[in-house]
Amino acid sequence: MTDTSRVLRFAVNVTPKPGILDPQGRAVEGSLGHLGIDGVRDVRVGRRVELTVEAADAEAGRAIVERLAAELLSNPLIEAYAIESLGDGVPGEPPR
Amino acid sequence: MTDTSRVLRFAVNVTPKPGILDPQGRAVEGSLGHLGIDGVRDVRVGRRVELTVEAADAEAGRAIVERLAAELLSNPLIEAYAIESLGDGVPGEPPR
Numbered sequence: 001m002t003d004t005s006r007v008l009r010f011a012v013n014v015t016p017k018p019g020i021l022d023p024q025g026r027a028v029e030g031s032l033g034h035l036g037i038d039g040v041r042d043v044r045v046g047r048r049v050e051l052t053v054e055a056a057d058a059e060a061g062r063a064i065v066e067r068l069a070a071e072l073l074s075n076p077l078i079e080a081y082a083i084e085s086l087g088d089g090v091p092g093e094p095p096r
Numbered sequence: 097m098t099d100t101s102r103v104l105r106f107a108v109n110v111t112p113k114p115g116i117l118d119p120q121g122r123a124v125e126g127s128l129g130h131l132g133i134d135g136v137r138d139v140r141v142g143r144r145v146e147l148t149v150e151a152a153d154a155e156a157g158r159a160i161v162e163r164l165a166a167e168l169l170s171n172p173l174i175e176a177y178a179i180e181s182l183g184d185g186v187p188g189e190p191p192r
Contacts, residue, residue: 013107013144028145031168037160039101039150048109048144049124054135064133072127 008053008061009086012069015046020078049073050086058085104149104157105182108165111142116174145169146182154181 016022024045032040051068055061065083074081112118120141128136147164151157161179170177 011109013109015144015146025145028147028168032164035164035167037164040147040160040164041150042146042148044146046144046146048111048142049121050111050138050140050142051124051136052138054137064136068128068131068133068136071131072124 005054005056006058006061006088008055008058008088010051010053010061010065011084011086012049012051012065012073013046013082013084014049014069014074014079015044015081017078017080046079047073101150101152102154102157102184104151104154104184106147106149106157106161107180107182108145108147108161108169109142109178109180110145110165110170110175111140111177113174113176142175143169 016025022044025043028043028045029041032038049069051065053061053064055064062083062085069081069083070076112121118140121139124139124141125137128134145165147161149157149160151160158179158181165177165179166172
């Protein structure tokens with residue numbers, strides 16, 4: 001780390017695109033009856049990846065995460081992703 | 097749906113607790129070098145579940161999601177969860 005770099009925490013939310021089959025979501029919906037839970041529908045199951053980036057500034061950090069999300073963390077044919085800034089966090093903090 | 101019920105969209109973010117082994121996170125970190133990405137660390141891979149709840153009000157909707165998150169979507173021994181309100185959304189909208 002240089003004196004001017006920043007340590008930032010980001011999350012990447014990866015979800016199946018609309019219209020793409022989501023067997024995990026169907027499995028959750030199938031279990032709702034056993035739990036006696038009513039009124040829940042349209043369940044979609046994706047991934048959440050949280051990571052720390054060290055970069056010159058927030059914009060540079062987000063650019064790195066953008067590349068990672070597009071090239072490694074998601075399959076662009078069937079999945080959408082959204083990047084969320086978690087601030088100057090350190091890992092291991094309780095989720096918001 | 098009754099005249100007074102609300103249709104709400106929530107997300108549940110499930111992440112491995114600090115100290116719990118996360119092989120998927122290690123795999124991502126192991127791939128960073130191949131992509132030529134520097135400065136990324138402390139990668140944690142979890143799940144993101146998005147769902148629609150129909151309930152009397154936002155508080156009742158969150159209570160249903162809370163139960164679902166604790167009893168079905170996470171393993172409390174090794175995972176933490178956080179509930180996020182996505183508003184009066186409809187499913188299939190692009191992620192924020």
